[in-house]
Amino acid sequence: MINKVILVGNVGIDPEVRSLETGVKVARVRLATTERIFNRQTNENTEHTEWHTITLWRGLAEVVDKYVRKGSQIYVEGRLRSREWERDGVKHYATEIVADELKLLGRRPEGAPQQGGYSQPQQSAYQQPTYQSAPQQPAYQQPAYQSPAPQSVPQPEAPFIPAEDPDDLPF
16 A cells, blocks of 8 residues: 655745654644646636645654744655544544655755755664665565565565554644
8 A cells, every 4th residue: 555645845834843741843834835727728827726734753843943934845755644633522634744754945044954855764663763864764675686485485574563643743
């Protein structure tokens, strides 16, 4: 199954950045993407702007806190996440993007590093979090080439490691 979102857009308001009681940082960014459509019959361009809520955790939240402001152009890769909650007897629903990668585009903000790519590390029981500019390989990955195994021997599957719990969001 694939759940992947790639967006390039402009930040609409300054990001909200918070620290949980555990010290983990989380940021929320409102991102606008604008699609330009040319109508051949009327010879006119029209624009359609879509607003997205992006949630960034840990190191990516740190980067957003330091370098992203209203008007910043960013590239985001992540996953769609839907959640629901009840407040005062009313059910609320939200669909957002949980970011795995962030790139700063456009003009470089003061103090920003020369290379603008940041990735959320893959979490597993066997590795410490590290933040790097290139996407990290998953903890369990098949080699590029594997000699054919006898058909009577089943191949083991990598264990599923759940991502961050979306119900813990402080927003």
